Amino acid sequence: MMISYNIPEEKVFLSGHNACPGCGEALALRYILNTLGPETVGVVPPSCIAIISGPQPYSSMRIPVYQTTLEASAASAAGIKRALDVQGKTQVNVVALAGDGGTYDIGFQALSAAAERNEDIIYICLDNEGYMNTGAQKSSATPWLAYTTSTPGGKPTGKKNVAEIMAAHEIPYVATATVGFPDDLTAKIRKAKEMKGMRFIVVLTPCLAGWGVPDSQAVRVSRLAVDTGIFPLYEVENGRKYTLNWEPRGIPVDTYLRTQSRYKHLTADQIEEIQQEVNRNMTYLREKQ
Numbered sequence: 001m002m003i004s005y006n007i008p009e010e011k012v013f014l015s016g017h018n019a020c021p022g023c024g025e026a027l028a029l030r031y032i033l034n035t036l037g038p039e040t041v042g043v044v045p046p047s048c049i050a051i052i053s054g055p056q057p058y059s060s061m062r063i064p065v066y067q068t069t070l071e072a073s074a075a076s077a078a079g080i081k082r083a084l085d086v087q088g089k090t091q092v093n094v095v096a097l098a099g100d101g102g103t104y105d106i107g108f109q110a111l112s113a114a115a116e117r118n119e120d121i122i123y124i125c126l127d128n129e130g131y132m133n134t135g136a137q138k139s140s141a142t143p144w145l146a147y148t149t150s151t152p153g154g155k156p157t158g159k160k161n162v163a164e165i166m167a168a169h170e171i172p173y174v175a176t177a178t179v180g181f182p183d184d185l186t187a188k189i190r191k192a193k194e195m196k197g198m199r200f201i202v203v204l205t206p207c208l209a210g211w212g213v214p215d216s217q218a219v220r221v222s223r224l225a226v227d228t229g230i231f232p233l234y235e236v237e238n239g240r241k242y243t244l245n246w247e248p249r250g251i252p253v254d255t256y257l258r259t260q261s262r263y264k265h266l267t268a269d270q271i272e273e274i275q276q277e278v279n280r281n282m283t284y285l286r287e288k289q
């Protein structure tokens with residue numbers, strides 16, 4: 001059966017970029033930027049996104065891009081948006097495109113402050129669950145027990161729930177998305193584009209090298225993350241209105257974990273513990289609707 005997706009034709013993100021072939025993050029950037037369109041300014045901190053967007057004077061993004069520091073994406077985006085507004089260019093989208101290290105950890109102070117001020121920006125976290133372009137170290141987005149180069153025995157603590165933390169700021173829009181569900185991802189980008197105030201989307205983007213996934217499997221792995229309930233697709237409006245966008249198909253988490261060598265050391269008991277945690281999270285989310 002031929003599956004067709006509602007993916008825009010606009011060519012804002014170009015081929016010939018610097019990502020590893022098959023990278024989930026590059027695919028996400030294509031969907032995001034082509035949906036936002038050319039009247040967009042990008043703000044990118046150090047990350048694989050900065051590598052993918054290319055070294056000056058070359059760029060794979062056909063929009064102005066400001067490469068900021070790892071701490072400052074949200075503050076930089078807010079400043080650019082305010083300056084454009086003063087110039088009367090109120091229709092321009094300003095989007096921060098940051099990794100999980102630059103969002104959950106190092107850029108979190110600026111992000112939380114921008115949310116508290118309800119800055120009129122779109123902030124997208126491309127979450128590959130680690131500091132990947134510096135050699136796959138753990139971040140606070142790395143899941144419990146995942147192998148990284150700085151947690152060779154498996155990460156002893158769990159993944160921070162950044163969507164819930166941002167929802168607690170009661171900003172207009174918080175959503176989760178992933179590359180395996182392009183229609184859901186592009187619909188959320190379109191919705192965010194039409195809204196005002198602070199909008200935050202965390203997009204799960206499998207990293208081939210960091211997760212130990214074959215080049216051809218980024219999309220399949222991201223679909224399994226959703227269908228096992230490990231990474232549910234949902235939206236929160238104004239910190240209150242929860243919508244679950246996709247009911248997971250109840251595939252056991254083991255099926256997802258076995259696709260990635262970062263989990264190959266897990267015992268049956270540990271996998272069962274992860275399954276129980278996922279079940280609890282899904283119950284919590286369904287009750288919130």
Ligand SMILES: Cc1ncc(C[n+]2csc(CCOP(=O)(O)OP(=O)(O)O)c2C)c(N)n1
Nearest residue numbers: 046047048070099100101102130131132133
């Ligand atoms: C304050 C600061 N600390 C460390 C670095 C080095 N550094 C550059 S990119 C990066 C990893 C960023 O990870 P993430 O945001 O998850 O992006 P990814 O590489 O995974 O796409 C680090 C640690 C830096 N540039 N600034």
Ligand code: SF4
Nearest residue numbers: 019020023048207208
């Ligand atoms: S290291 Fe991972 S996230 Fe970075 S470009 Fe390669 S596959 Fe993509």
Ligand SMILES: [Mg+2]
Nearest residue numbers: 099100128130
């Ligand atoms: Mg990362």
